[in-house]
Amino acid sequence: MSKILIRGAKVLGGEPQDVLIDGETIAGVGAGLSAEGAEVVEAAGKVLLPGLVDLHTHLREPGREDSETVLTGTRAAASGGYTAVFAMANTFPVADTAGVVEQVYRLGREHGYCDVQPIGAVTVGLEGRKLAELGAMHESAAGVTVFSDDGKCVDDAVIMRRALEYVKAFGGVVAQHAQEPRLTEGAQMNEGIVSAELGLGGWPAVAEESIIARDVLLAEHVGSRVHICHLSTAGSVEIVRWAKSRGIDVTAEVTPHHLLLTDELVRTYNPVYKVNPPLRTERDVHALRGALADGTIDIVATDHAPHPHEDKDCEWAAAAMGMVGLETALSVVQETMVDTGLLDWAGVADRMSVKPAQIGQATGHGRPVSAGEPANLTLVDTEYRGQVDPAGFASRSRNTPYQGRELPGRVTHTWLRGKATLVDGKLT
Amino acid sequence: MQRHLISAADLTRDDAVLILDTAEEMARVADRPIKKLPTLRGRTIVNLFFEDSTRTRISFEAAEKRLSADVINFTAKGSSVSKGESLKDTAQTLEAMGVDAVVIRHGASGAPYRLANSGWIDAAVINAGDGTHQHPTQALLDAFTMRRRLIGRDAGLGQDLSGRRITIVGDVLHSRVARSNVDLLHTLGAEVTLVAPPTLVPVGVQTWPCEVSYDLDSVLPKADAVMMLRVQRERMNAAFFPTEREYSRRYGLDGERMARMPEHALVMHPGPMVRGMEITAEVADSDRCTVVEQVANGVSIRMAVLYLLLGGNEPAVTNARTNEEK
Numbered sequence: 121m122s123k124i125l126i127r128g129a130k131v132l133g134g135e136p137q138d139v140l141i142d143g144e145t146i147a148g149v150g151a152g153l154s155a156e157g158a159e160v161v162e163a164a165g166k167v168l169l170p171g172l173v174d175l176h177t178h179l180r181e182p183g184r185e186d187s188e189t190v191l192t193g194t195r196a197a198a199s200g201g202y203t204a205v206f207a208m209a210n211t212f213p214v215a216d217t218a219g220v221v222e223q224v225y226r227l228g229r230e231h232g233y234c235d236v237q238p239i240g241a242v243t244v245g246l247e248g249r250k251l252a253e254l255g256a257m258h259e260s261a262a263g264v265t266v267f268s269d270d271g272k273c274v275d276d277a278v279i280m281r282r283a284l285e286y287v288k289a290f291g292g293v294v295a296q297h298a299q300e301p302r303l304t305e306g307a308q309m310n311e312g313i314v315s316a317e318l319g320l321g322g323w324p325a326v327a328e329e330s331i332i333a334r335d336v337l338l339a340e341h342v343g344s345r346v347h348i349c350h351l352s353t354a355g356s357v358e359i360v361r362w363a364k365s366r367g368i369d370v371t372a373e374v375t376p377h378h379l380l381l382t383d384e385l386v387r388t389y390n391p392v393y394k395v396n397p398p399l400r401t402e403r404d405v406h407a408l409r410g411a412l413a414d415g416t417i418d419i420v421a422t423d424h425a426p427h428p429h430e431d432k433d434c435e436w437a438a439a440a441m442g443m444v445g446l447e448t449a450l451s452v453v454q455e456t457m458v459d460t461g462l463l464d465w466a467g468v469a470d471r472m473s474v475k476p477a478q479i480g481q482a483t484g485h486g487r488p489v490s491a492g493e494p495a496n497l498t499l500v501d502t503e504y505r506g507q508v509d510p511a512g513f514a515s516r517s518r519n520t521p522y523q524g525r526e527l528p529g530r531v532t533h534t535w536l537r538g539k540a541t542l543v544d545g546k547l548t
Numbered sequence: 549m550q551r552h553l554i555s556a557a558d559l560t561r562d563d564a565v566l567i568l569d570t571a572e573e574m575a576r577v578a579d580r581p582i583k584k585l586p587t588l589r590g591r592t593i594v595n596l597f598f599e600d601s602t603r604t605r606i607s608f609e610a611a612e613k614r615l616s617a618d619v620i621n622f623t624a625k626g627s628s629v630s631k632g633e634s635l636k637d638t639a640q641t642l643e644a645m646g647v648d649a650v651v652i653r654h655g656a657s658g659a660p661y662r663l664a665n666s667g668w669i670d671a672a673v674i675n676a677g678d679g680t681h682q683h684p685t686q687a688l689l690d691a692f693t694m695r696r697r698l699i700g701r702d703a704g705l706g707q708d709l710s711g712r713r714i715t716i717v718g719d720v721l722h723s724r725v726a727r728s729n730v731d732l733l734h735t736l737g738a739e740v741t742l743v744a745p746p747t748l749v750p751v752g753v754q755t756w757p758c759e760v761s762y763d764l765d766s767v768l769p770k771a772d773a774v775m776m777l778r779v780q781r782e783r784m785n786a787a788f789f790p791t792e793r794e795y796s797r798r799y800g801l802d803g804e805r806m807a808r809m810p811e812h813a814l815v816m817h818p819g820p821m822v823r824g825m826e827i828t829a830e831v832a833d834s835d836r837c838t839v840v841e842q843v844a845n846g847v848s849i850r851m852a853v854l855y856l857l858l859g860g861n862e863p864a865v866t867n868a869r870t871n872e873e874k
Contacts, residue, residue: 320680437656
């Protein structure tokens with residue numbers, strides 16, 4: 121592997137510097153580095169970030185290869201500036217055994233676009249009744265440390281308690297999809313003014329908040345850490361803020377779409393806006409942005425959820441829940457957090473790379489951009505503005521809520537351990 | 549008028565009054581020995597019913613036939629839909645057969661909106677009830693019935709329902725009839741009060757253009773019309789109310805309560821009634837109850853809607869007033 125000189129990039133949005141990659145490692149960072157023997161990437165005006173890390177991706181393989189595969193999903197990830205993604209367990213079969221997580225892990229390594237770290241199911245078949253072999257998944261080649269029944273809530277308080285306790289033996293963390301099932305039977309969208317008018321079944325904020333409240337108290341009681349997936353309401357923010365102030369070991373994520381979109385969009389009955397948890401209100405959006413800025417919410421995670429066209433080209437009630445997000449995440453974060461002055465680029469690096477890598481223990485990711493570190497890097501043209509065109513996506517699915525919307529920023533280059541996976545916006 | 553009828557909220561006051569006035573003209577056809585107009589001759593209308601609803605389908609079918617349209621009835625049960633065909637494919641199949649309008653009843657809220665706005669088909673779409681969202685022709689026939697009874701058949705022409713007090717009682721949460729009526733009656737100037745146990749009022753109701761009360765007895769003496777909504781017995785299994793008897797005692801309309809209404813006030817019901825639940829037989833069979841009249845008016849209203857959406861430029865009835873004259 122040869123040398124690459126990234127010339128004049130604003131590292132974490134700071135003063136322009138040169139960054140020299142040698143093999144898999146960053147060899148040097150500074151002004152006027154020698155280009156001798158190196159391929160030069162002119163990066164004047166662009167922002168260089170550590171490779172992004174997504175703690176919440178649905179790659180769909182095995183089982184739903186019609187919507188995404190490890191290959192297409194990791195290409196989408198590289199396209200969006202990611203160098204590591206955590207693959208959720210709700211595949212077919214469910215990733216609740218060492219065999220399935222090793223398969224997904226191995227596919228990621230083989231394709232080489234992005235590191236794939238499988239998440240293991242908390243319970244067998246995501247059914248919430250019996251713990252999966254969490255230890256076996258941890259000890260497998262995949263080295264699973266994050267466990268989640270995402271898509272379903274671990275709603276039984278005893279099972280949740282045991283899971284929180286059990287994974288302490290090997291430093292694991294349970295990532296909870298907070299959704300009280302009885303309060304969300306038949307739920308189709310956020311419960312409020314819009315659902316009342318549209319006659320769609322309500323998904324009340326309290327169904328999320330009550331589970332988060334319970335789980336932070338459980339985590340405190342048993343001395344475990346807990347991670348909250350896709351936090352979506354202002355009330356959830358208050359609970360997590362309170363928990364952190366008490367010293368409870370809780371981390372939380374927010375999706376890009378919950379930072380930008382509201383349930384007003386559901387008035388179109390276009391299922392491209394159907395997602396779980398649902399789009400909430402303007403007030404929630406502002407609370408989420410504020411919480412991400414002040415650190416109450418630790419990270420941005422995409423909840424990239426590919427679905428085939430036919431599962432969205434139908435009436436609302438019949439449609440699948442979820443949105444693709446890997447290829448638009450950074451643009452949405454720039455729009456909602458950077459261009460609004462809530463977060464600088466160093467803050468974006470923290471929320472989209474450093475912290476998610478820490479929570480998921482993704483070795484070699486989320487590291488400082490400095491000499492001796494693995495060359496996992498993302499170069500962003502932050503001056504770019506353009507309309508989102510799903511036809512250009514690397515993902516196999518097109519279910520984006522941003523079609524035709526103008527968003528800022530474009531990832532031009534991604535390097536995974538020194539190997540370019542994206543060059544001038546094109547996958548290698 | 550818009551090209552589709554999806555929601556009562558889409559109608560302006562003038563649209564609504566025009567439909568009511570046109571329906572009066574259509575009603576005269578029913579008094580003729582031959583109840584038929586040539587207006588929609590050569591036009592094909594499909595009644596696309598994904599939910600069982602014999603009375604609404606028959607009402608539309610009668611309206612279509614009186615306007616001389618060619619009618620296709622399509623019910624989802626036993627069709628390709630039950631074999632997994634999508635709404636989009638079903639609609640496109642029908643349109644390929646040359647359908648000018650689709651009257652759709654669907655269990656999913658928003659299905660008619662999707663049909664009209666997704667570029668799947670070009671035909672006019674008329675919502676015959678979608679999920680718990682809207683049932684605009686029901687609201688129109690209810691308004692028509694109120695105007696006739698409270699103002700008069702001829703005196704009502706050109707009039708709205710300004711200042712009339714309408715009370716709607718029952719399962720508002722699951723009712724497309726309530727939503728449509730709140731929208732339309734508000735547009736027509738009426739003051740609407742919803743009455744229900746708090747469990748059957750949707751969260752988010754505060755932005756609706758109406759009042760909400762949990763106390764039927766306090767509202768009755770001021771009402772010009774009281775519309776009782778059907779309450780399905782299964783609701784009590786989901787703890788919306790404790791028992792059928794308790795519901796009847798607190799929110800049912802019996803003879804004693806009816807006596808507390810003003811003398812001119814109507815009792816309405818969209819049907820089908822659950823006698824003994826929301827309404828007693830004594831009330832249902834009384835002269836003040838307009839249930840049967842509402843059914844007859846439904847045909848006139850649906851004729852008016854179909855005529856205005858599809859017929860457009862020629863007079864519906866000889867010697868009748870046309871759009872232009874208004």
